Amino acid sequence: MPERILEQLFDSPIKVKLLKLFLRNPNKQYLMVDIVRKTQGGRRAVIKQVKGLASIGLLLAKRVKINKKKEIIGGLYFSVNPNFDFYSELQSLVLKSSPTSKEKMLRRLMKIGRIRLALIGGVFLNTANSRVDLFLVGDDISRKKLMTFLADMEAEVGKEIEYAAMETKEFDYRFHMFDRFVRDILEKPHEKLLNKLKFV
Incomplete structure (x- = not known):
């Protein structure tokens, strides 16, 4: 049996x-x-x-x-x-188990827009106290490509992905204004897949 x-x-x-x-x-x-x-x-x-x-x-x-x-x-x-x-x-x-390959994730993320910062937490790191599973900062992000990417990731990890995305200018402003949401994301457990921003 x-x-x-x-x-x-x-x-x-x-x-x-x-x-x-x-x-x-x-x-x-x-x-x-x-x-x-x-x-x-x-x-x-x-x-x-x-x-x-x-x-x-x-x-x-x-x-x-x-x-x-x-x-x-x-x-x-x-x-x-x-x-x-x-x-x-x-x-x-x-x-x-590792939900998905981080290298594969990053390769796919680079195709959805000009990504400057990509952080993962939550389900991707098997931690329960992250604010989001995925946080993206960038410009010209295609919503359609992002939704397709999220659907594929959700199928792979078996769970709905909590995410946030914002343009570089908005993130810059909120970061320097000590925005609570942004600070929570950065202070709670996370891993940087990509960081092209000098101030983070």
Whole structure:
């Protein structure tokens, strides 16, 4: 039985994304359509892998009926099973693992605009007390490219990314005015991926 469980857990990149999604968000339930969107996998592949994880007991499926006020979408919801035999070990493994390559992140960030400062924290450093996961300072930042980048990163790390972005002029002003938000970002745990600003 343990061998079968291990085979089911680590046999595909989609499954790794699923593990990150569910183990980083243990209190959330997802419809299949949301799981496909969040992992950015092919629908058939995701359904197959979700069924595999449910078959070994890691995921629970619960059918929910739409309520009269239509506040809840009816359908089959999936969530992680906290009573799964290796739940604690798997969650620890996922939380300790590096969410994504920093070099890869930086290469992609350089394509969304003229980035002068890029800081990571939170989910990227596995710290809970950062103000944001990603902070960008730069000019001519393409919102469309930034949103695509964030969606890709969220699929890879399995969690919604808290971010902030501002133009160089605004950051310069807020930094020298001792803006609380900017100071919080710089004082809390973070790592600089890129710094072209002499005063930071």
